[in-house]
Amino acid sequence: MTETPTTVETCAPAEAHAIGLDVATTVANTLKALADPLRLRMLSAIATDPRGESCVCDLAELADVSQPTISHHLKVLKDTGLLSSQRRGTWVYYRLVPTRQAAVTALLDGFASTVAADPAEDRPESPREVDSHVIDRLAEELADEYDTLSRDLVVTMVRESYAGLLRSAKIARHLVPLTERFARQRLTDLTRDRGTGVPQVLFVCVQNAGRSQLAAALVNQMADGKVVARSAGSRPAPDVHPHVRSLLTQIEGEDAATERFPKPLTDDAVRAADVVITMGCGDVCPIIPGVRYEDWAVGDPALASAEGVEAIRDDIAARVRTLLDSLTTH
Known part of the structure; x- marks a missing residue:
């Protein structure tokens, strides 16, 4: 009777499969910086803002804390390399660093969505369910109408108007007409002497x-x-x-x-x-x-x-x- 050879499993060195120490240290520091509910909400607000960026004055609405506290949390996120900032006029705007965008999206859309027990049927109508193509089409139409202004400027202003109203809008179906009225007023403001x-x-x-x-x-x-x-x-x-x-x-x-x-x-x-x-x-x-x-x-x-x-x-x-x-x- 011939015996079947027994397969002997050997242990593989952990070093061969683990990420490098330098990378692990960087990731750990990033996760440590994100281990705060307000910072995660800030990151989410910036990542999902239709403008691609958020003003520090907008982020202050996320919690009842002082402006210096908001600035401190943003500095922590910026120091990790997740955010970049730009001052325009009296306000500072924050956006995701392009090379970190995929990682942030994976964190927010992948991990966060699995722990959020919020059935779709129980949610009220969300303004974010408005088809983005409708806003894009509105922007193009107003750009044609206000042809004395830069087309890029008009499109940007329409999207910013939508984003500004989005934060306080109660239901999505009113958001598009309100965006049009608000954007028209802003475009008129630009041309007023x-x-x-x-x-x-x-x-x-x-x-x-x-x-x-x-x-x-x-x-x-x-x-x-x-x-x-x-x-x-x-x-x-x-x-x-x-x-x-x-x-x-x-x-x-x-x-x-x-x-x-x-x-x-x-x-x-x-x-x-x-x-x-x-x-x-x-x-x-x-x-x-x-x-x-x-x-x-x-x-x-x-x-x-x-x-x-x-x-x-x-x-x-x-x-x-x-x-x-x-x-x-x-």
Whole structure:
């Protein structure tokens, strides 16, 4: 009887299969830097931003922490080689380093998705489900319409407008028309020669859901076309406050009031304005030479009763009259 030879398994040296020490050290340091929930969320926000980059002011919305804390976390991520940064005007923008993009995508889409127990059927409609081709087509259409501006500039501005509204939008189906309206206003701002024509006033508060919306509506009602007012927010809310929306309906009518929506503050809006009035949002506006700045200490309708909101409206109306006198007289 012939015996079958027994196969003897031999141990292979671990060194032959393991990554090198230098690479392991680099990866370990990177993972150590990412071992913080806020940093992971920052990285995710930057990686998924339709613009391909995120402003430090946008990232501050991820947590209720101070600006220096946000900057510290971004510096840690940058020191690992995952991010690069560029200062433009008053803000710093962060983007993924191209050579690390695939690794970050694998981490976020591969690993994170396996531990997120969030069934698709239980999720509310997400603005990110809007077909990106629709936004691209809108950008091309506006580039054809605003042919006096650089095509690349128009396309970039449309995508930035979409990204800005995306952060606060509640449902996807409204996002495209809002993007078109917001982008059109920004493109108009670019072509406006400040100091000529009808004076333009920009009201800025934090959420653009209350007092700034109310002030803009009162100016447009009382000025009779001699002054134009707009509003924006440093951290826009998903919608206008219900108490304020009822007042807007009284001022503008149902159709006009429903057209109002919170908009993010942009440098373009500030540059196009003759007067910028802040309302409880601090020093968030970039300082543009030639622009007149005021700060109105006005109550927040979101914290007031229905009667309190009406008192705030009366306070704003009195200030608006004084403002209009100064603008129309001169």
